[in-house]
Structure formats: structure tokens, C-alpha cells
Amino acid sequence: xxxxxxxxxxxxxxxxxxxxxxxKPVYSVVALLSNFAALAVLFxxxxxxxxxxxxxxxxxxxxxxxxxFVIALLSSGIAxxxxxPDRLPRIVGPASFFVxxxxxxxxxxVLASHAPPLPHAAALALAGPAGAPDVFGSVADFGKALxxxxxxxxxxxxxxxxxxxxxxxxxxxxxTPYVATRRHAEQTRREVREAIAREGDS
Amino acid sequence: MPLWIVVFVKSAxxxxxxxxxxxxxxxxxxxxxxxxxxxxxxNRVGPWGMLxxxxxxxxxxxxxxxxxxxADPLLYRLAPFISLLxxxxxxxxxxxxxxxxxxxAIGNVNAGALLLLAIMSIGIYGISLGGWASGSKYPLxxxxxxxxxxxxxxxxxxxxxxxxxLLAGTTSLDGIVSAQQxxxxxxxxxxAFVVYVITAIAETNRAxxxxxxxxxxxxxxxxxEYSGLRFGLFFIAEYVNMLTISCIAxxxxxxxxxxxxxxxxxxxxxxxxxxxxxxxxxxxxxRATLPRIRYDRLMxxxxxxxxxxxxxxxxxxxxxxxxxx
Numbered sequence: 001x002x003x004x005x006x007x008x009x010x011x012x013x014x015x016x017x018x019x020x021x022x023x024k025p026v027y028s029v030v031a032l033l034s035n036f037a038a039l040a041v042l043f044x045x046x047x048x049x050x051x052x053x054x055x056x057x058x059x060x061x062x063x064x065x066x067x068x069f070v071i072a073l074l075s076s077g078i079a080x081x082x083x084x085p086d087r088l089p090r091i092v093g094p095a096s097f098f099v100x101x102x103x104x105x106x107x108x109x110v111l112a113s114h115a116p117p118l119p120h121a122a123a124l125a126l127a128g129p130a131g132a133p134d135v136f137g138s139v140a141d142f143g144k145a146l147x148x149x150x151x152x153x154x155x156x157x158x159x160x161x162x163x164x165x166x167x168x169x170x171x172x173x174x175x176t177p178y179v180a181t182r183r184h185a186e187q188t189r190r191e192v193r194e195a196i197a198r199e200g201d202s
Numbered sequence: 203m204p205l206w207i208v209v210f211v212k213s214a215x216x217x218x219x220x221x222x223x224x225x226x227x228x229x230x231x232x233x234x235x236x237x238x239x240x241x242x243x244x245n246r247v248g249p250w251g252m253l254x255x256x257x258x259x260x261x262x263x264x265x266x267x268x269x270x271x272x273a274d275p276l277l278y279r280l281a282p283f284i285s286l287l288x289x290x291x292x293x294x295x296x297x298x299x300x301x302x303x304x305x306x307a308i309g310n311v312n313a314g315a316l317l318l319l320a321i322m323s324i325g326i327y328g329i330s331l332g333g334w335a336s337g338s339k340y341p342l343x344x345x346x347x348x349x350x351x352x353x354x355x356x357x358x359x360x361x362x363x364x365x366x367x368l369l370a371g372t373t374s375l376d377g378i379v380s381a382q383q384x385x386x387x388x389x390x391x392x393x394a395f396v397v398y399v400i401t402a403i404a405e406t407n408r409a410x411x412x413x414x415x416x417x418x419x420x421x422x423x424x425x426x427e428y429s430g431l432r433f434g435l436f437f438i439a440e441y442v443n444m445l446t447i448s449c450i451a452x453x454x455x456x457x458x459x460x461x462x463x464x465x466x467x468x469x470x471x472x473x474x475x476x477x478x479x480x481x482x483x484x485x486x487x488x489r490a491t492l493p494r495i496r497y498d499r500l501m502x503x504x505x506x507x508x509x510x511x512x513x514x515x516x517x518x519x520x521x522x523x524x525x526x527x
């Protein structure tokens with residue numbers, strides 16, 4: 001049990017650091033990939049199996065692949081970013097330090113106020129593999145919670161995502177190559193018509 | 203016997219079986235392609251060319267291992283292993299049969315179908331990173347194409363799983379097979395089955411969706427720069443992925459180890475392997491028959507046809523199940 005916690009935990013922290021510190025963006029992607037995988041193992045050890053699977057399918061399998069896609073397209077060729085690293089504004093160092101401390105305080109306060117009893121992990125350890133089939137964190141359990149207790153937050157999240165998608169279309173969709181070509185053609189035609197009209201006048 | 207010894211022995215046996223299956227699937231493909239094109243296929247090494255895989259392996263091992271000067275050494279070496287690792291790790295949870303003692307599998311996972319999707323979706327990193335790390339233009343184009351293609355088709359594939367999961371009422375692969383005792387799911391879920399077959403071929407980058415390694419445009423796509431055993435690893439991963447896809451088709455849609463028409467004179471595992479073999483033959487038949495599809499059509503087909511059809515199928519299935527209960 002403790003090995004099952006400590007190994008992924010160390011991997012999670014180390015790969016998170018590597019993600020930030022890596023010199024090439026693609027290395028960051030690889031580090032983040034190992035981070036997600038280790039996080040999925042941690043979820044599993046909390047017997048949140050559905051969350052673990054979704055972590056892998058959605059984050060590793062879809063979102064991170066898109067990161068890699070963009071990075072591969074932008075930094076094609078192997079040369080690392082040619083420009084030297086920009087100096088960050090001097091305020092960033094102390095600011096991030098304070099944010100980290102604040103986060104730590106909040107986390108400690110939460111843990112101290114109602115320390116999660118982890119009923120489930122303890123029960124699992126007691127019951128052992130031969131114990132009663134366990135539903136906590138299973139797909140059915142997760143789905144039931146999502147569609148009954150947490151229906152409103154779930155629907156609101158869906159709505160927000162929908163708004164984001166529409167926003168993307170509004171921001172980029174006007175200038176698809178097709179629309180651009182159409183507009184260009186339209187403009188050319190108008191210019192030609194005007195030119196003909198002017199020629200006709202003179 | 204302690205659990206870890208059982209798991210270790212099972213894994214070793216399975217590794218051997220899968221690698222052998224890969225070797226002969228490759229030989230079978232070359233033979234079948236040969237016969238379909240009216241030529242004998244490999245027939246020099248051993249009787250009927252049966253030792254050809256061994257000869258190929260020896261050739262690949264002895265070849266020089268080249269790396270372009272522009273390549274990223276770490277990722278260039280890592281990429282084939284990611285491909286191979288994800289291809290093999292799927293077999294940790296695939297059940298091959300059932301007996302009174304339990305299910306024939308290394309691990310019988312509750313969320314088996316989801317874990318399959320999860321592991322397969324990571325397999326793309328091998329191709330993607332390999333193409334990028336080669337530091338050369340054709341592999342990069344192949345990798346970018348494969349990334350776009352796999353993301354697009356993975357969605358429809360996941361949705362085609364959902365219909366089956368709804369009907370079976372479980373995500374455990376063992377449970378899905380036992381839910382098909384009365385009726386194999388490719389009949390009530392015919393739409394999902396068709397979507398699955400199409401997306402599965404696209405996921406494994408096989409003809410007619412092999413734009414990732416379209417010879418006429420991209421030399422050999424993402425593995426252009428790879429040689430020797432590193433190329434061999436990609437090659438093994440591709441065939442093992444084909445086997446995986448065939449196993450999943452058999453488990454989710456074709457009743458797994460369930461015997462058709464009550465013909466139980468063959469053991470369940472034999473039926474399972476027969477179904478996998480039939481699906482593999484289908485793959486090779488397609489490759490010999492269909493020309494490669496154009497890239498923009500591939501993307502349009504994935505997003506504008508397969509995804510809506512798969513979504514509609516999920517909705518219809520859910521409505522029917524809700525009305526029946």
C-alpha cells in the first residue's frame with residue numbers, strides 16, 4: 001500500500017517539476033504524460049477507478065495529444081526556441097512565493113479542519129480482496145452521483161463548455177479559408193465592376 | 203501460490219503467445235496479399251516460408267541502427283518503446299476465455315473496457331513523438347497526420363463502445379461477454395459495430411486509412427528514419443495493435459468465447475481465437491482491396507459522418523433501454 005502511494009507520488013512531483021523546467025516544450029509534454037499516468041495510479045489507490053480511467057482517456061489521450069500536435073507544428077525542426085529566455089518581471093519571484101505559501105496555508109487548514117477519514121481505503125484494507133464487491137468510485141456509482149446529487153453542477157459545466165466552443169467558433173470561424181476566399185472573390189468582382197463603370201464614363 | 207508468481211507466469215506465457223501470433227500474422231498477411239495478387243508470397247525460408255519471420259527478425263537485429271544528426275536522441279530512442287509498451291500492456295486485461303476456476307486473464311478489471319480505451323489512446327505518443335524526434339520533414343508530417351487522425355477517430359470509437367456498455371450494463375469485459383449469451387451485440391448494435399470496424403482500422407493506421415505512412419507522399423511516414431530493431435519495434439507494435447483490435451471486436455461485438463448455435467464441441471478459447479483470426483483476415487483483405495482514402499475526405503468522414511452516427515446510436519440505444527425497463 002505505501003509503495004503504491006509513494007512511488008506514484010514521487011513520480012507525480014518529479015514529473016511536474018520536469019514539466020516546468022524542461023528546456024524543450026516536447027519534453028514538457030512527455031513529463032506531463034508521466035505525471036498524468038502516475039496521477040491515475042494515485043486515483044486507483046483511492047479506488048476512484050472511473051476517475052483514473054477518465055484521467056487517462058481525456059487528459060493523456062486527448063488534451064495532451066493536442067498539446068503535442070500544436071508543439072510539433074509550431075516548433076517543427078529540432079532547434080529549441082532560438083530566442084534566449086525572456087527575463088521575467090522581477091515581481092514574479094516573490095509573488096509566486098507568496099501564492100505558494102497561501103496555497104499551503106489553505107491546504108493545511110482544510111486538512112486540519114476535517115481530515116478526510118478515508119473510510120474507503122481503510123475498509124478496503126480490512127475487507128481485503130475477498131471482501132464484499134465494492135461500488136465506491138465505480139462507473140455506476142460515479143454516474144449515479146453525477147446525474148442525481150450533482151446534476152446541476154454537471155449541467156452548468158456542460159453549458160460553460162458549450163459557450164467556450166461557440167466562443168472559439170466566433171473568434172476563429174469567420175476567417176476559414178472558404179469564407180476568406182469567398183470574400184476576396186466578392187471584392188475582386190466589385191472592383192472589376194467599378195472599373196468597368198468608370199471606363200464607361202470616360 | 204502467491205499472486206505475483208501467477209501473474210508473472212501468465213504474463214510470460216502471454217508475451218510468448220502474442221509475439222508468436224505477431225510473427226505469423228505478418229507472414230499470413232504477406233501470403234494472403236500474395237494470393238490475392240496472384241503471386242506465391244514468401245516461400246523460400248523453410249517449408250511454405252514458415253521460417254520467414256525468424257529470418258526477418260535476424261535481418262532486423264543485425265542491421266545498423268541509424269539516427270539522423272538532427273534527431274532528438276532521447277525521444278528518438280524512447281518512442282518505439284512507448285508504442286510497444288502500450289501495445290503489449292493491453293493484454294494484461296484482455297480475457298481469453300472462462301472456466302469454472304475463473305476468467306482466463308492476467309487481471310480481470312471492473313472498468314476493463316474503459317482501461318482498454320485509456321491504454322490505446324496513449325499508444326499514439328509512440329508514433330507522434332517518433333515522428334517529431336526524427337528531426338526530418340516526412341516523419342514530422344506523418345506524425346502530425348496520425349495525431350489528427352487518431353484524435354478524430356478515437357471519439358467515434360469511444361462512442362461505439364458506449365452502446366455496448368449500455369446494453370451490457372457493465373464495463374467489465376468478462377461481464378460484457380456473458381451479457382451476450384443470448385444475442386451477440388453486433389446484431390442489436392449493428393451501427394456501433396460498423397463504426398467500430400471503421401474507426402478501428404483508422405486507429406491502427408492500416409489501409410485504407412494508412413495516410414500516416416503513405417508511401418507515395420511521405421516515404422514511410424513517421425518511421426522513415428528508423429532502421430534495424432527500432433523500426434522492428436514499431437512494426438511489432440502495429441501488428442500487436444491489430445491483434446488487440448481484433449480481440450476487442452470479438453469481446454464486445456462477436457460474443458467473445460461464446461460458441462455460436464450452441465456448437466460447444468470446440469472449447470471457448472478456440473472460438474475466441476477463430477473470431478480474432480477472422481477479423482485479422484478481414485484487415486488483410488481490406489488492404490488488398492481498397493485504395494487509400496484522401497486525407498481531407500478522411501477527416502471530413504470522421505467528423506461529419508462517423509461521429510454524428512455514433513452519437514445518434516448512443517442516444518437511440520439509451521432511449522430504447524430506458525423505454526424497455
